[in-house]
Amino acid sequence: MSEAVAKLEEVPSGISKLVTVEGQEVALFNVEGMFYALGNRCAHRSGPLVKGKVEKVEETLAVRCPIHGWLFELATGRCLTRPSASVPSFPVLCENGEVRLG
């Protein structure tokens, strides 16, 4: 069962948005029309990933934590800086003008 977390127009391309799903902070990213959703708190020192910059690291789209720079793959939540670490990732569905998670 997916949950609507934002209207499409609230998250234009190049923008990230913090949403809450079942009490959990989720960072939503729109990268050129592709949506990604990751747990908002960095696995290192809990920095807010929603404030991070999206970078391309050897063809992999990743967000860099703004506090100490750890990188997380947008598609999976896998940490590129420390491979044993990760953050949760969530499937994203866009339909009827809404962004849905789950």
Next chain:
Amino acid sequence: MDLEKVAGLIESEAQFFARAHSRWSLTKDHQDMELVAHAMRVILHMGRAVDSLPEYQALVEVQHADGGWGRESAEKESAAWVSAFCGLMLIRANAVLKDPEIEKSVWKAIEYFLNQQRENGRWVDSEWGDLDTTSHPVSFFNVVMALGTSKMKEAVRASWRRGLRFILDGQSADGGWYDPVFQPSGVETTAHLVQDSVVASLVLPDGLPVRPACEKGLNWILAHQDSDGSWDEKNEDHTMDCTRSALLISRMLRQEEKARLRIEKAMEWIVVNKNENGWPDFPGMETNLERTCDGLDLLLKYQAWRQADPQEVVWRWGYVPGEPTFLRGVTAGV
């Protein structure tokens, strides 16, 4: 900034810090050790070390046999970055506590760092870049050189110089320090390195010539301030790091006129963008206790920077050889 306003903020934030005691104190529970070290620094700079002896004793209790500390108090593996922060807090506190068990613990921490140093002078921690990691043991050793026994100084001198050389060799031509993996923007790394490792050599015997590196570092930091007074796009952590760095480096280089307006603008931004209690990672977010410790530490350092005695702020880094005197500035209790 009006000093009465600063004193009022210190008072209210110190009360908030005290109310959060169970969230950072090892006397209450297992804790995140980086947060504990941040809290120990606040206690020290509020002049409350003597009243908080059990906090320092608890820090000794969770030290590992190899002399290091884990990232969490219950974690068995030692980590360099947080171990240096813990060792630093113990040697600085023990300048007033004079506790033999704490002195033993400091010696163990020294041994840990002597054993862990790599051939090229760096230290390594898988969660931090090598430059940032190395700056912490160098900072600890700076204070060993300032406040340690003569035997301690003799033990660390060569290692300290090799670590400092690694840091100095890593400075870019533009004055910044960049970490391509962790901090490509260079803001936090530069702010950490210049205040934590490099600048102490201006006052310590047997240091390396660092004045040009400090000047370039200070210029780099000031040049990267945003027009609103913050650094790194309203990043509270990095703005606090850069402001503290500017306070110390400008004072030690006697170049305060160059930095004064920028420091004041940064302080205004930091005060405007705090929460009712504590500081967030970015404006509008919820309070982060570690950031709150940083904010309180910055207010205390700024207050010291404004005092007539030019050495007063330098004490807050522990770089002045001899007995610390900052305990006279006692504020709200913990």
